[in-house]
Amino acid sequence: MEGQVREVDGVLPSVLAVRGSVLKAVVPYNNRTEGALVSGVEVYGAKSLREIVAFLSGEEELKPEKPLDISEILREKxxxxxxxxxxxxxxxxxxxLEIAAAGNHNCLML
Incomplete structure (x- = not known):
């Protein structure tokens, strides 16, 4: 391991949880789009721990992910x-589901 930051589950609820108490959040690079769905928090994606330390110490600049509109994501195929x-x-x-589809019926799963 060389300090790579790997993709994780649960970035969206994590960023939602800190909204209001922080203005910036650093998340794994592959999760930056998910984190950017939260308004009110600037989300930065980092690929390594070295990159995070350099960003926090002001030695390196990370670009914040542009906030996304959920409707854009839902429109994508x-x-x-x-x-x-x-x-x-x-x-x-x-x-x-097979029975419902065969009879051209609807099915609600809870």
Whole structure:
């Protein structure tokens, strides 16, 4: 390991939790777009611990991620098609969806 900052789950709720108490947040580089969904906090993506230390000490400048509008993300089409066969387990739920689709019905899953 050379101090790389890896992608993590839960950046959005973490940045939401600090909103109001901090103005800036440094998150893993691959999570910067997710963190930028939170308004009121400047989100910076860092690739390594060295980069974070240099940023905090004023030796290096990181560009803040531009705030995103959630509607932009929802409009984007996924790069690959989703396949029902990729769902592992959930046999009962899958069967219910198959029956609903076969009869052209709706299905609400809670």
């Amino acid at each position: 996924p790069d690959e098609e989703l396949d029902f066969a990729d769902v592992a387990g959930q046999a009962v739920a899958k069967r219910a």
